[in-house]
Amino acid sequence: MSPNPQPAVEVSGLVKRYGSKTAVDGLDLVQQPGTVLALLGPNGAGKTTTVEICEGFRSADDGTVRVLGLEPGSESLRPRIGVMPQGGGGYPGIRAEEMLHLVAACAANPLDPKWLIDVLGLGGAARTPYKRLSGGQQQRLSLACALIGRPELVFLDEPTAGMDPQARRLVWDLVGALKGDGVSVLLTTHLMDEAEALADNVVIIDEGKVVAQGSPAELTANRPDDQQLRFRARPGLDTSLLSAALPEGLKVREATRGGYVVEGLIDPQVVSTVTSWCAQQGVLAEELTVAKRSLEDVFLELTGRELRS
């Protein structure tokens, strides 16, 4: 871990407006060095605007932003950070390996471009012009460009968008390795599993405001009576009978078509009641699980909206 106690990123009271629309509305966040922070929120929540202000691409209308203690976009800061903009970036006619070599030439101690190309599975596309790379390949090249200069802090804006499952897994492994080596990572995502798997801290934002923040464990922490039993069965079952059979304080609902949720303190007796009720209905309870809340549940609870629209 870095001996420097200065936050990697410190944002306070950040405001950004586009015309009459307020994209970021008084946002605060602090990222400790050497940690992974995920900005989680639906499309249009203000994630990219926030990250682009930290990267120096946009100016804030109000509030202060310090990145490694410096002004975003300053010449002294840029060599110390790695940036993966949303949608990548490259000359249309440049070959993948040439683009990475160009960015490597801007760094004092770059990683080996050839090695990085291979690690990211771009070996077969190394001589392909940028405009002919697939979206996922452009994303991987963009990630390589963000990492090549051995930065202290990396901004990854929707790093796995457009990637196949293997590439997505690779990005997760890379983020883990970066953290292990003391690199701070600030990423945006609208995927709960990504935030839960990668982040030390998650900042959930919606309509430009922070609605919750904490570690994934804190955010999804179970109070003893805050558990869920989920199962699948025929859609449209009358749950009022089940409600009546269950102890007081437990709630039953058909959350999605054929997907039932019982919320409250789930004990073995509750599981037994549910399965016998299903037996009485002549249905088989499939995929029966007892689980803690997911970040998606937290988001839904806080905003009343689905995270993935």
Added chain:
Amino acid sequence: MTTFAPGTFTPAPGRGSLPKMLFAHARTEAMLTLRNGEQILLTVIIPLALLVALSLMPVIPMPEPRVGSATARIFALAIISSAFTGQAIALGFDRRYGVLKRLSASALPRWLLVAGRVCGALVVVAIQIALLAVTALILGWKLPLSGLPWMVLLIILGTLTFGALGVLLGGALRAEIVLALANIIWFVLLMVGGVALSVPVGFVHLLPSAALAQALETSVVHGTAPGAGPVAVLVAWGVVAGALATRTTRLT
């Protein structure tokens, strides 16, 4: 699961050396231009064909020595082709593909982003002029050595002025609109902007195209210093275009 040896990504940040960054960026810009077939057609093939046509076919009236006058005008056209039209189109599509954003997120200083493009453009212009000059010499052009330093200075000034105009156009509008406008303006300047023909209308002399062609003719044909008028016109267009471009150019 892919595993990485501990320490693989241990931070070691820092900016690369300035000469190395400038060389890498300018080399990339020049290489991409020279690799692009449409750019080669516009910047090399068409000027070469016009040089041969203007020198050998007396259809278009041109002051004697005919080859010398044609050479000066085609040098001007070649500069307009690559520094203005080629640069504008390339910049329009570079913005579309997000490369300016990508590079401005790297350790590359902003001034170097401009300097690299300028050096890349100068390399391309040098190659164009070399090819055209050899062809002109074969066609019978007598290079007055006394005009050589002026010629070099005018080529650099012309590249900077038209480069600034190209950035002004390519840095602000959508790529398709840039493509259309840059080609139309190129054609208009060639035909009535004092490049292929001397147009005796007063305001044409205030166009950068006419000024460059006229100034180059003085040094390429007569081997003397260009008049102050054309040089002032070029400098004025360059300064105004450059000042505007710094305000209007967008990264994406």
